[in-house]
Amino acid sequence: KWSERKVTIFTPMSDQQETGPTMRRLSQLESVVLWNRARQIKRELKQGVKKPYREVIDISWGDPQGGGIKPLSFVRQVLAACHYPQLLNSDKLPEDVRQRAERLLKECAGRSTGSYTATQGIPYIVKGISEFITRRDGGVPSFPNNIYISSGSQWSLQVPTSLILIISSFFFTGVLTPVPCYDKVNMSIRELGGVTIPYYLHEDQGWELQIEELNRALESAKGVCNPVALYVMNPGNPTGSLPQRRSSFSWLMSEFVSYKKVLAEMGPPISETVELASFHSASKGLIGECGLRGGYVELVNVDPAVMEYIYKLFSTDSCASVPGQIALNLMTHPPQPGDPSYSLYNEVIMTITQLMRVFEVLNSVPGFSCQPVEGGGFAFPRLHLPLNAIHKAKEAGMQPDEFYCVRLLEESGLLVNPGWNFEQKEGTSHFRMNIMIKEETLEGVLRRLVSFHTKFMKEFS
Amino acid sequence: SVCERLETLWPENHSTPHHYFFGVFQILHTSNMSQEAVNGVPCRGKVLTLDTMNPNVKRVEYAVRGPIVQRAVQIEKELREGAKKPFTEVIKANIGDAHAMGQKPVTFLRQVLALCSYPELLEDNKFPEDAKKRARRILGACGGQSIGAYSASQGIECVRQDVARYIEKRDGGIPSNPDNIYLSTGASDAIVTMLKLLVCGEGRGRTGVMISIPQYPLYSAALADLGAVQINYYLDEDKCWSLDIKELRRAVTEARQHCNPRVLCIINPGNPTGQVQSRQCIEDVIRFAKEEHLFLMADEVYQDNVYAEGCAFHSFKKVLFEMGPEYSSTVEMASFHSTSKCYMGECGFRGGYMEVINLDPEVKAQLIKLVSVRLCPPVPGQALLDLVVNPPQPDEPSHTTFMKERTAVLAALAEKARLTEQVFNTVPGITCNPVQGAMYTFPRITLPQKAIDKEAGQVPDMFYCMRLLEEEGICLVPGSGFGQREGTFHFRMTILPPTEKLKIVLQKIRDFHQRFTQEFS
Numbered sequence: 001k002w003s004e005r006k007v008t009i010f011t012p013m014s015d016q017q018e019t020g021p022t023m024r025r026l027s028q029l030e031s032v033v034l035w036n037r038a039r040q041i042k043r044e045l046k047q048g049v050k051k052p053y054r055e056v057i058d059i060s061w062g063d064p065q066g067g068g069i070k071p072l073s074f075v076r077q078v079l080a081a082c083h084y085p086q087l088l089n090s091d092k093l094p095e096d097v098r099q100r101a102e103r104l105l106k107e108c109a110g111r112s113t114g115s116y117t118a119t120q121g122i123p124y125i126v127k128g129i130s131e132f133i134t135r136r137d138g139g140v141p142s143f144p145n146n147i148y149i150s151s152g153s154q155w156s157l158q159v160p161t162s163l164i165l166i167i168s169s170f171f172f173t174g175v176l177t178p179v180p181c182y183d184k185v186n187m188s189i190r191e192l193g194g195v196t197i198p199y200y201l202h203e204d205q206g207w208e209l210q211i212e213e214l215n216r217a218l219e220s221a222k223g224v225c226n227p228v229a230l231y232v233m234n235p236g237n238p239t240g241s242l243p244q245r246r247s248s249f250s251w252l253m254s255e256f257v258s259y260k261k262v263l264a265e266m267g268p269p270i271s272e273t274v275e276l277a278s279f280h281s282a283s284k285g286l287i288g289e290c291g292l293r294g295g296y297v298e299l300v301n302v303d304p305a306v307m308e309y310i311y312k313l314f315s316t317d318s319c320a321s322v323p324g325q326i327a328l329n330l331m332t333h334p335p336q337p338g339d340p341s342y343s344l345y346n347e348v349i350m351t352i353t354q355l356m357r358v359f360e361v362l363n364s365v366p367g368f369s370c371q372p373v374e375g376g377g378f379a380f381p382r383l384h385l386p387l388n389a390i391h392k393a394k395e396a397g398m399q400p401d402e403f404y405c406v407r408l409l410e411e412s413g414l415l416v417n418p419g420w421n422f423e424q425k426e427g428t429s430h431f432r433m434n435i436m437i438k439e440e441t442l443e444g445v446l447r448r449l450v451s452f453h454t455k456f457m458k459e460f461s
Numbered sequence: 462s463v464c465e466r467l468e469t470l471w472p473e474n475h476s477t478p479h480h481y482f483f484g485v486f487q488i489l490h491t492s493n494m495s496q497e498a499v500n501g502v503p504c505r506g507k508v509l510t511l512d513t514m515n516p517n518v519k520r521v522e523y524a525v526r527g528p529i530v531q532r533a534v535q536i537e538k539e540l541r542e543g544a545k546k547p548f549t550e551v552i553k554a555n556i557g558d559a560h561a562m563g564q565k566p567v568t569f570l571r572q573v574l575a576l577c578s579y580p581e582l583l584e585d586n587k588f589p590e591d592a593k594k595r596a597r598r599i600l601g602a603c604g605g606q607s608i609g610a611y612s613a614s615q616g617i618e619c620v621r622q623d624v625a626r627y628i629e630k631r632d633g634g635i636p637s638n639p640d641n642i643y644l645s646t647g648a649s650d651a652i653v654t655m656l657k658l659l660v661c662g663e664g665r666g667r668t669g670v671m672i673s674i675p676q677y678p679l680y681s682a683a684l685a686d687l688g689a690v691q692i693n694y695y696l697d698e699d700k701c702w703s704l705d706i707k708e709l710r711r712a713v714t715e716a717r718q719h720c721n722p723r724v725l726c727i728i729n730p731g732n733p734t735g736q737v738q739s740r741q742c743i744e745d746v747i748r749f750a751k752e753e754h755l756f757l758m759a760d761e762v763y764q765d766n767v768y769a770e771g772c773a774f775h776s777f778k779k780v781l782f783e784m785g786p787e788y789s790s791t792v793e794m795a796s797f798h799s800t801s802k803c804y805m806g807e808c809g810f811r812g813g814y815m816e817v818i819n820l821d822p823e824v825k826a827q828l829i830k831l832v833s834v835r836l837c838p839p840v841p842g843q844a845l846l847d848l849v850v851n852p853p854q855p856d857e858p859s860h861t862t863f864m865k866e867r868t869a870v871l872a873a874l875a876e877k878a879r880l881t882e883q884v885f886n887t888v889p890g891i892t893c894n895p896v897q898g899a900m901y902t903f904p905r906i907t908l909p910q911k912a913i914d915k916e917a918g919q920v921p922d923m924f925y926c927m928r929l930l931e932e933e934g935i936c937l938v939p940g941s942g943f944g945q946r947e948g949t950f951h952f953r954m955t956i957l958p959p960t961e962k963l964k965i966v967l968q969k970i971r972d973f974h975q976r977f978t979q980e981f982s
Contacts, residue, residue, distance in 0.1 A: 032826075058604075063611045066604030076579040084575035092585075109561035114807040116558045118534070119526055151646050151811060154835045163514050167688065187834045191657075228508055275508055289609040291840030293646070293811075305511050309518050315526040316682040317649060321839035322809035323578075 033398065034406055038415050053413035057445055059434040060417040062237070062377055064288035067437035074341040075287060075330045078104070079323060082113050094340040104326055113326070117319040119311060121149030121296070125329045129296055132332035137261035146299045148310070149320040149328060153281040153295030158188050159313050160277045160297065163306065164228050167193035172225035176217055178209065180380065180422035180430070182237040189231075197221050200425055203382065206371045207241035234259065235375030238422050238432035242374045256375065260300060276300040282327040284377060286334075286345075288436065294324030294331075354442055358435050361446050367457045377436040380419070383429040389460035401429035407456060412448040520685035524678050524942020529926055530555055533936040548934030552966055554954045555936045557732075557900045559806030559870075562957040567805060567866045569859045570848050573599075577608050577844050591857040599844045608840040614833035616644025616814070617840070620847040624814055627850035632779035637816060643828065644814045644846065646838045648762050648799035651815035653683050654831060655795050658824060659724050659756055660689040669720035671712060671755070673704070675903060675943035675951070677732040690720035695946060698905065701894050702734035706745045713753050725755040730763040730774070730898030733943050733953040735878075737772040737897040743780045750792055757794040762813075765803035768875035769897040778818060794818040800845050802900065804870040812842030812849075874900065877956040877963055884967040888974055900957060903940065906950050906974065912981035922950040928977065933969045 042056050058066065065071055074097060081087045081101035088098050107124040109115035120126055126144045133142035150156035165173045172195040177186055179198045186196050199217035201207040209232070221227045235242050235256070242256065260278055264271050282294035299310065335341040355373050362370035362381045370381035385400050393403030399420040408414050408431075419430030435442060511519070533551050540546060553561065560566060569592060576582050576596035583593055602619040604610030615621065621644065625637040645651035660668040669690040672680045684691045694712040696702045709725070716722045727746060729738045738746075750757045759777035767774050778796055782789040800812035817825070853859040878896035885893035885904045893904035906925065913921045922939035930936050940951025958966055 061611055063604060065607040066610035068605050071607055071609045073579075073581075080575040080579035080582060083578060084571040087575065087582075108809070109558065110563055112560035112566055112809070114566050114805075114809045115561040116556060116808040151839055152835055158835075160509075162686070163518055164509055166515050167517075184834055184836065187830075191831065191834055228513075273506060290611045291603070291607070291609045291837070293837075293839040301507075303507050303510050306509050306514055309511075309514065309521070312521050312523060312682075313518065313686070316521065316523045316679055316686075318526075318647065318808070318811075321646065321811040321842060323841045324839060 034402060034409065034415070034418065037406060038409060041409065041413070051413065052411065053448070056409070056413045056415055057441065057448070058415045059437060059445060060415045060432070061290075062284065062434050062436065063290050064284075064377075064434075064436040065290065067434060068441055069288060069436065069438060071289065072287060072330075072345055074335055074345050075289065075327060077341075078330060079326055082108075082326060083323075085111070096335055096339040096341050100330075104329065108322070113322045115322075117322060117325065119315040119319055120144075120147065121320055121325050121328075122322075125149065125325050128329050128332045129298075133258075133260070133298060137258055137264070140261050140264040142260075142298060146302075146307075147296055148299075148314050149294065149296045149325050150314070150317075151293040151295070151321045151324055152283065153279040153297070154184055154188060155317070155320075156295055156297035157185070157277075157279055158192065159310060160299065160302075161188060161194070161229075162192045162313065163309060165189070165192050165194040174221055174225040174227040176214065176227060176230045178231070178233065178236070180238055180419060180424050181231075182233060183421045183423075185231060185233075186423065195225050197225070197227055198423065201236070201239060201241070203371060203425070203428070206374075207236060207239035207380075209243050232259070237376050238378045238380040238417070238419075238430075239371065240373040240376040240378050240380065241371065260298070263300070273301060275302055277302075282324065282331050284436075285331065287327060287331045289324075289327045292324045292327045293321050294327040295320075296328060354435060354439060357442070358446070361450065365450055365453055367453060373435070377434060378432050379435050380422075380430050380432050383419075383431065385429055386457065386460045389456070392460065399429075401431055404429065404456065405431055408449070408452055411455075412452040414445060414448050414452070517686050517688045521682045522678065522685075522942070523682050524938050525556055527938075527942060529923065529930060529936060529938065532927065533930060536930070536934065546934065547932060551930075551934045551936055552958060552962070553936045554958060554966065555938045557802060557955055557957070558808050559802075559900070559957050560808070562955070563959050563962075564806050564870060564957065565866075566807065567863065567870075569853055569863045570805065570807065570845060572859075573848055574841060574845060577841070580606075589858045591853050591859050595848060595851065599847055603840065608844060610840070612837045612840055612843060614837050615829060616642070616838060617843050617847075620644060620843050621814075623847050623851045624816075628776075628778070628816060632776055632782070635779060635782045637778075640825075641817050641820070642814055643817070643832060644812075644838050644843050645832075646813065646835075646842065647801060647808075647811045648760065648797040648813040648815070649679050650811075650838070651795070651797055651813060652679065652758065652760065654828070655758060655815065655817075656683050656687055656689065656724070657831065658828060660684075660687045662721055665719060666721050668724065669716045669722035670724040670726060671709070671716075671722060672726045673728065673731070675733055675940065675945055676726075677728060677760070678942055680726055681944070690716070692716040692720070692722055693944065696731070696734060696736070698894065698946070698949075701897070702731060702736040702903075704736075704738065704742055704746065706749055709746070709749055710753075713755075722753065723756055724758060725750050725753075726758045726760065727777070728760040729777070730766060732760075732763065732899050733901045733903040733951075734894070735896045735899040735901055735903070736894075737767055737769065737774065740773075740775045740780060743775055743777060744784060747777070747781055747784060747788055747792060750794075751788055757792060759794060759796040761796055762799040762802050763899040764798065765871065766874060766900060767898040768878045769895055772897045774898070778816065781818070789818075791819065793820060795820075800842060800849055803849075804867045805845075805849060806870075807845055810842040810845045811839050812846040813838075814846060873960065874956065877960060878902075880960070880963065881954075881956050881967060884964075884971065888971045890974055890978055891971075896956060900955055901953050902956060903943070903951050903953050905940075906952065907978075908950050909978055909981040912977065915981065922952060925950070925977065926952055929970065929973050933973055935966055935969060 077093050077097040078100050081093055082104055105111045107122050126147050129147050130142040130144045148156055174195045174197040175189050176199050177196045179200045189196050197217050199213050202210055263274055278298045280296055283290040335345050358379050359370060359372060362368045367384050368381050370379055373379050383401060390400045393400040396403055401418040402420050405416055405418045417432040424430055537551050572588055572592040573596050577599055600606045602617050621639040621642040624642045625639040628637040662668055667690050669692045670684055671692040671694055674693045674695050692712050694709050697705055713722050764774045781792055795815050795817045797815045800810055801808040853863045881902045882893050882895050885891045890907040891904050893902060896902050908921050920941045922941050926937050926939045937952040937954045945951050
């Protein structure tokens with residue numbers, strides 16, 4: 001009976017009743033089996049069930065602190081003092097911490113981190129971000145008016161994306177996205193009513209972005225949808241690649257160059273016309289404060305009339321989380337040489353040695369191959385699975401890499417993210433693992449991985 | 462055949478045949494030839510212009526942070542640069558931000574937040590044991606024992622359990638399942654998430670969402686952005702902004718002619734009006750929602766802010782369950798709460814949650830997916846929420862101070878609510894309903910005809926508020942930003958400034974109104 005049907009019906013009842021195509025497309029992604037099993041195993045371990053391992057090592061997310069890396073003292077001391085200014089009355093906290101906290105509190109309405117802020121973010125912090133960008137890009141000017149802080153960069157990605165995507169019953173708007181790609185990006189685009197137009201990164205060439213492939217992808221969109229935007233990730237996630245060509249090990253010397261910098265260096269007219277949105281976050285890098293949710297977008301060459309609507313959209317969310325905004329400030333303006341907190345701040349979280357170790361191990365085991373990890377904090381090794389394993393996976397109703405990852409979790413307690421979630425070239429298998437973790441943990445991870453892999457390959461040979 | 466081609470090229474896109482219409486593509490490729498950017502760079506060739514932009518966005522407005530506030534910020538800048546004005550500061554009575562107006566944060570909450578942020582402080586004997594206990598518990602539930610780690614997208618499990626327990630206690634024992642609790646980035650985030658799930662269909666089948674007039678403009682903005690149909694139901698100003706079922710029925714019946722009404726939004730206590738729904742009224746609304754097959758969204762962020770004699774907060778969920786299984790097992794509902802209001806006023810932490818009732822299990826699975834796109838809500842906000850639902854108990858060291866601070870905040874608000882109503886009602890041309898709850902007053906102002914006719918391009922109450930801003934440095938939000946009956950004018954003012962300052966503000970508005978009326982008589 002109609003009255004007994006739930007209002008929140010999901011599957012389309014008829015053409016008129018269809019829920020947004022966006023919602024349905026979201027539902028096709030992601031391996032639910034793996035996460036459910038991980039949750040279950042963690043519970044079982046807590047209850048004392050015996051397993052070949054004592055704990056699950058979760059390296060499926062890009063979360064340094066979740067992976068055991070300690071946060072930076074300077075950051076946490078400043079945050080504590082901002083939330084509870086009584087701490088400023090004693091000498092317990094270093095001088096530079098107290099000064100920064102005082103400065104930030106001065107910029108908070110009512111001297112409280114509990115007040116709302118300006119829509120774009122606390123002006124002092126936004127200005128700091130523009131200075132950081134200018135410095136990073138060798139002097140290319142950055143304007144505070146073009147910067148919006150949000151609770152995590154995914155949020156700031158969604159605002160310009162929602163402007164550029166048009167939901168219509170007659171056509172789709174498309175965004176070119178890489179394969180493989182960070183899964184949240186594809187989900188965002190689809191949630192907002194767009195389609196993703198895949199362009200394949202060239203795995204054998206270090207996951208290179210090739211222009212011919214971009215052209216092919218664009219060509220494939222003709223007559224099918226209206227491409228309006230190109231999404232690039234630099235450094236890549238999950239691939240860890242940087243968009244430059246180089247020979248064997250000179251990648252160790254590679255440097256991050258921003259798209260904005262290159263755009264500016266290309267000069268007018270292109271530097272004044274190409275519309276660009278760049279995203280950054282306090283979740284990664286040295287600071288690694290994922291849980292505080294601090295991110296920003298810088299908009300370049302966007303029509304000023306459109307900027308007014310960007311402002312309106314951001315304003316309906318009030319403002320970004322204040323702890324996240326503070327984290328961004330500490331990221332853009334870390335302690336300087338001579339400051340009491342300087343030496344502690346500069347202990348590098350992830351050494352080059354770690355990167356090389358991962359690369360070495362993964363390429364020495366038959367059935368694995370891995371492109372150089374140049375940045376980004378993840379490894380995305382390729383699995384060369386035997387046919388028997390692929391068949392077994394099919395029988396179980398899973399993708400081959402998903403099947404591998406479930407077995408890896410069950411037998412060794414390692415939780416990684418199957419390549420299927422990131423989309424990949426048909427017929428290939430991968431998984432993504434977070435390598436922004438403590439060195440000892442990494443050793444343990446590699447040990448478990450190699451041991452499991454050897455057994456797995458033998459079982460299905 | 463195009464769909465088949467799409468399927469083979471991008472199997473993940475799962476297209477359906479009726480979504481294609483070739484000829485229309487051409488429209489999008491015409492660049493906007495007539496628009497020149499302010500900086501002189503021709504917009505010819507720009508991909509994103511007003512014409513090519515998502516047209517829904519054009520209808521998005523959010524008056525609380527709109528043009529009047531932008532002018533207020535500009536004036537503040539001018540004052541800082543030494544400009545001479547008839548006032549030395551701008552009083553921002555436009556936004557429900559208690560701390561910005563001088564309200565002090567609750568000590569216990571900030572102690573625990575400091576401990577969570579910098580756990581080395583757990584060794585500091587200046588922090589009370591109950592604060593340390595809670596910090597340790599929260600940190601224990603975080604990845605890597607740190608608030609800097611991502612949490613599960615639905616929110617930290619032990620926080621959700623605590624929220625469920627809080628709800629059970631508040632609602633006299635009616636069970637609450639932690640699986641039905643979704644933590645969010647402020648209540649606004651959860652409200653928009655639910656609307657995203659609910660809005661679908663096309664043409665006459667497009668989802669209609671009922672919202673009060675006046676309303677908090679997040680709703681109208683979200684509905685515009687999502688392309689939903691906004692169905693207005695008018696609150697009765699003459700009866701203290703009460704909600705009338707007859708009016709609800711009128712609105713929904715009329716709406717069925719052009720859309721598919723699926724959702725009914727209620728803000729209780731109300732924003733901007735402050736009215737607190739009676740238990741009977743809530744029952745009537747639930748009955749109505751069941752009869753009309755509507756999803757109920759109960760925005761209850763001001764649930765602690767109740768001042769008027771004879772008024773009390775009744776949660777929609779409690780009333781629903783007290784109406785028996787005929788209703789409690791069928792009516793679908795979501796209730797929203799936040800750490801931004803009540804006695805905490807911790808807006809900047811963006812803490813909040815929603816509890817969903819009778820949601821289709823398949824929809825719940827999709828809801829998890831939807832909230833995972835932004836990874837997780839800010840963890841400090843989740844920690845703060847945990848403290849709000851788990852405050853110091855009578856046998857704990859921080860209890861006395863905590864209760865003292867909490868009571869003082871709420872008592873001050875009650876006093877200011879009473880004072881505001883009293884003063885405004887002494888002004889000829891201003892009528893003010895009792896501020897029963899929330900944080901705002903929404904008085905009606907009578908504007909002389911000459912003033913209404915004066916600015917052709919500007920809405921009369923915006924004109925009034927702009928003049929008030931320029932002459933007295935007081936920033937309010939015009940009633941047009943919230944919706945009001947045709948031909949009536951209002952403004953929304955917060956009752957948050959400290960009592961002494963509030964008295965001055967009320968006086969200034971009284972004097973301004975008299976001057977204004979005189980000028981345009």
